[in-house]
Amino acid sequence: MEDATRRQMMTAATLGAAASAIAAPVRAQADPPSSRGGKQDPRTKYPKPPFKPQSQPWPGLASKMEPRPDHGEASYVGSGRLRGRKALITGGDSGMGRAAAIAFAREGADVVINHLPEEEPDAREVIALIRQAGQKGVSLPGDLRTATFCKELVDRAISALGGLDIIVCNAARQQSIPSILDVTDEEFDRTMKTNIYAPFWIIRAAVPHLEPGSAIIGLASEQAYNPDPDLYAYAQTKAATMNYVKSLAKQLGPKGIRVNGVAPGPIWTPLQVSGGASQAKLVTFGGTAPLGRPGQPAELAGIFVRLAEDDGSYTTGNIYGAGGGQGQP
């Protein structure tokens, strides 16, 4: 009896806290959040193929995609899970990086996003969303393909936020090229520099500043485990990412820094419509997944938060997936 009463009181208190958390952040759109609580059919929650043929020059803009990807703008509800944290997210203007940026801000973190100068229109929207969440949002545009810029990015992020304790190495180059005969040195180099060197340069520059409790998140992929033949260059960088996550977790565990990876399946992002997927693949994108549709960036937001937050303190050297029923891990 006493137990039951206490449970009821706790439930009421929890509900009250949740209600005030829901009321606090200013959301991008007025729609009531629909993704928390209850249950939704994962097959019909988001658009499924066929999609309209579409193509954008690299790196592409989320704002010009049809349908527009969902990064959690109208749905992500925070509850202080990252209060006081300071995050740097590369490729934070669109796709999964943007979903992470929105979620981190609504969970109470200040966020620096990096992106290419061409992605400015997407980035502007993200910065506005971070600020609407009541957090500091800073955009530091620039190409990650030089050590100098990566070092500068870390230094500027630290001075903008007064420190750094979450790093998400998300930016990536992906081009669908069916034959190795057509992979130029320039393309191969661009993929390696963006996907492998940049995380190395950024993490190396940041580690001396990271205190115990900090978290590093790398972006692997289902491609790391079962590569498509047309993603020869990209897929091997994802396998390398899966591997560096595990190596660095062992190296940095003794310093109290956790390192984890995310392995998405087919996710509806600008990278796919700007050469990352063939037109034939694009119109049926996600159709082979058992859920029958591609994932939306918003569906990974909770994973990024989980890997960054203190509640996940025993999770390091692990890869979390969102594969729609196919692929590994």
Add this chain to the structure above:
Amino acid sequence: MILPQSMTLTAGAILLAAFPGAAQTPETRETREFVQASAQSDTFEILEATSLLALSKNPQTRAFAQHMIENHSQSRDRLMAIVQQEGLSSPAPGIGNDQSQFLAALQSQHGDSVDRIYVRQQSLAHRAALATVRGYAASGDNKALRAKATSDQAPISDHLRMAEELEQSQPGD
């Protein structure tokens, strides 16, 4: 399972086809990729339809599958004739990754779900095929292949429409 004769012939043709030679190829990248995509699409359609015929008793989907085998066997023969006549590299055998996943999913079904999954996959696969032929019809550099891509648009659109109609007529799950 009874393999239609055209299927046996096509499988033989696939096995005989050589991988494209390394380093130097007589065609542009766009042409090589179109030949490969077309060959994979025809092979996939024949494999899917053959699987459907082995698994389904539904007369409508069986008729559609039979039509796919005939039509895509002809398409494949025309493609190989052009490849030979134009001195292009032969396409590599097999199907694409996405197509393998579709095929594996179809072959794991039984009962009514066979037909439901087949027509859903067919409508998506023909949409993908349509994007491929439209692309080459618009900008392909080999005249003979471009003519094939152009003339393939109508039958592929028909297949797409038929698959979508079958999809509409399937009971929901």
